[in-house]
Amino acid sequence: MKEKITSSQNKRVKQWRALTSKKGRKQTQSYLLEGWHLVQEALKADQPITAILGTADQLAAHAAVLPSDVDCFELTDSIAKTIGDANTPQGIFATMPLPHAAPVDPQTAQGGWLFLDQVQDPGNIGTMVRTADAAGLTGVVFGRGSASRYLPKVLRSMQGSQFHVQLVEADLHDWIQAFTARHLPVYGTNLDPQAQDYRNVDPVPLAAGAVVMGNEGNGMAPDLQRLTTRNLYIPIKGQAESLNVAVAAGIVMFRLFG
Amino acid sequence: MKEKITSSQNKRVKQWRALTSKKGRKQTQSYLLEGWHLVQEALKADQPITAILGTADQLAAHAAVLPSDVDCFELTDSIAKTIGDANTPQGIFATMPLPHAAPVDPQTAQGGWLFLDQVQDPGNIGTMVRTADAAGLTGVVFGRGSASRYLPKVLRSMQGSQFHVQLVEADLHDWIQAFTARHLPVYGTNLDPQAQDYRNVDPVPLAAGAVVMGNEGNGMAPDLQRLTTRNLYIPIKGQAESLNVAVAAGIVMFRLFG
Structure with a gap:
């Protein structure tokens, strides 16, 4: 052969x-x-x-x-x-x-999920999928405007986690609304210190719910922030303006699901 | 001009x-x-x-x-x-x-520190310096075999945090031994589930101590692991083999210092 x-x-x-x-x-x-x-x-x-x-x-x-x-x-x-x-x-x-799996229905999706809102950097995206796998999440939803999961650099950074967790391309409005209607918590993330300190939030009950990570420069879209259960903030103690999005995702996912 | x-x-x-x-x-x-x-x-x-x-x-x-x-x-x-x-x-x-600052003395260094043992990837190194800054650490020690802090990709990933935290090149044996002799905790990191679960460790008192991150493929050197106060493990729930080193560093630094 x-x-x-x-x-x-x-x-x-x-x-x-x-x-x-x-x-x-x-x-x-x-x-x-x-x-x-x-x-x-x-x-x-x-x-x-x-x-x-x-x-x-x-x-x-x-x-x-x-x-x-x-x-x-x-x-x-x-x-x-x-x-x-x-x-x-x-x-x-x-x-x-290319996979032709039946689309996952947010009305019945189980376990923990990571939602990506317009995340751009392929290395960040791949690393977040790998981290979601390590934290025991069920899958990752790529919302509109996020980079393709088939880019070579995304594939390299995922390190095989694409074979362990479900990857879905879908509208995040639909997924957030479906989860909150099912009383599953959806935590947005935010750079605003007015948001909820992530350390004051308990792990997600039964590890069923979602975390939303936003664009590297602009954060999560305001219209999505309005749909979440709550928006979380990671307090910055030093002079850095922000955390890398994949690092922030790791801190929040391991707090809520790890 | x-x-x-x-x-x-x-x-x-x-x-x-x-x-x-x-x-x-x-x-x-x-x-x-x-x-x-x-x-x-x-x-x-x-x-x-x-x-x-x-x-x-x-x-x-x-x-x-x-x-x-x-x-x-x-x-x-x-x-x-x-x-x-x-x-x-x-x-x-x-x-x-190139800076010509007086070398920092581990006998008198204050606050929280990140020690890098043979970390290779410039993006990972830069992201860890940025995260150390965000977590309020004082500085980062580049041990032997870690990539140079002046590589363009390291500089880009640091996003300016090199101006906020102290960067030192030194022998990690000296730093770990000096800290433990001063009764400052030094936490190594380890992929071995026999190590201490990081969730069972309290934040570092007065935020004075250190975390050691090891090489991407091989982890922290065994001879350094023997010098630490304790070696920590982040439990992996899914099927991923490991976490990206910068994500792991973020989770541990924010747990201990954040």
């Missing part, structure tokens, strides 16, 4: 390269995992990998654990360097179909 | 470009601040800026607040793009002397 690819003009190589763009992902309905850590996480989580691509060295190094029933392509070192976007490419990749 | 520079072969331009390397910083005993946010933070903190460099547009935009007693260089757009290392350069920079 292993095919050697030596021409950088090969049609498949062009398709793989295109997976760093939204257009390329849409055309082939697939996305790219870069580096052994992510490929291994996908294998462990029994994900529907469609192909494994790697240099001769990488494929040999991992031969014992690569599945025999998945198409495998051996790339020259120079072709491998043109795929993906890591600064220090590891020479091994996998392709995965 | 404003000089226009139009040749990319200008000697000063070459020196500024070299400030992204350790060698260049050493030769001129100075380092570079990139982007208006950092330049503004340095001005606010009354730092000894030696020169301001910017495109005509950027210098005009900030003319009202630029100091008149500092050398100012107007760069062409194309030259400005070759200085610094931001993906999206903002066209404004300042140069600063």
Whole structure:
């Protein structure tokens, strides 16, 4: 099942390269995992990998654990360097179909959730998904205006947590309103010291509820803040203007759910 | 005091470009601040800026607040793009002397401290300095093997917190032993669930003590762990293998000092 690819003009190589763009992902309905850590996480989580691509060295190094029933392509070192976007490419990749899971219904969603309102930085987004996983949350909702979860840097920062928690793209108005109607607490976050000090809020009962994190520069949208159960503030003691959004998310999630 | 520079072969331009390397910083005993946010933070903190460099547009935009007693260089757009290392350069920079502060003595250091043991990722380091500032800590000690605090990405992630907290390069053995000898608590961090659950530790009395964060892949060095008052663990509830080191640092610092 292993095919050697030596021409950088090969049609498949062009398709793989295109997976760093939204257009390329849409055309082939697939996305790219870069580096052994992510490929291994996908294998462990029994994900529907469609192909494994790697240099001769990488494929040999991992031969014992690569599945025999998945198409495998051996790339020259120079072709491998043109795929993906890591600064220090590891020479091994996998392709995965874009998921077509049934949309999650906020009327019935269980457990803890992180809602992302227009978060922009791919590293921050990936780190928050990883942290949500570590804090035992069920899933993450990407509201309008948040960066795509298939960006290579988001995928790298998630470190495989996309296989452990549910990722949903949806309107946060709908999700916040559905949760509060179900009497599940939804905590917004706010840079305003007038908001509630997060240290004075108890852990979420039965770990069922949500935390909303906002845009790096502007915070959470005011119309969403008006829909939450309460908006929380992390007191800043020093002279820093603010916390990094992923650090703030970690502090609040581990306080409420950890 | 404003000089226009139009040749990319200008000697000063070459020196500024070299400030992204350790060698260049050493030769001129100075380092570079990139982007208006950092330049503004340095001005606010009354730092000894030696020169301001910017495109005509950027210098005009900030003319009202630029100091008149500092050398100012107007760069062409194309030259400005070759200085610094931001993906999206903002066209404004300042140069600063490398600090020659008297070394801080661990026998007399006051307040809360973050100790970094071989932390590698510049974004993580910068974010931890910013978080230490927000949590009201006095300073950060860069132990052997941690990345330089003058890397452009470290400087960007610190967001000016380097002007608010003390940054020290030193041997962590010395600092940990000095603190514990003074009966100041030093909390190591550990991925081992046998370590102490961080939630069962009270905030540090009088906010005087230290937290140690270790290398991204290997954690804190075992010989340092043996010197601490106690080593803390953040329980992972989901399937993530670990937390990002900057997120973990935020959770522990805000628990102990926040």
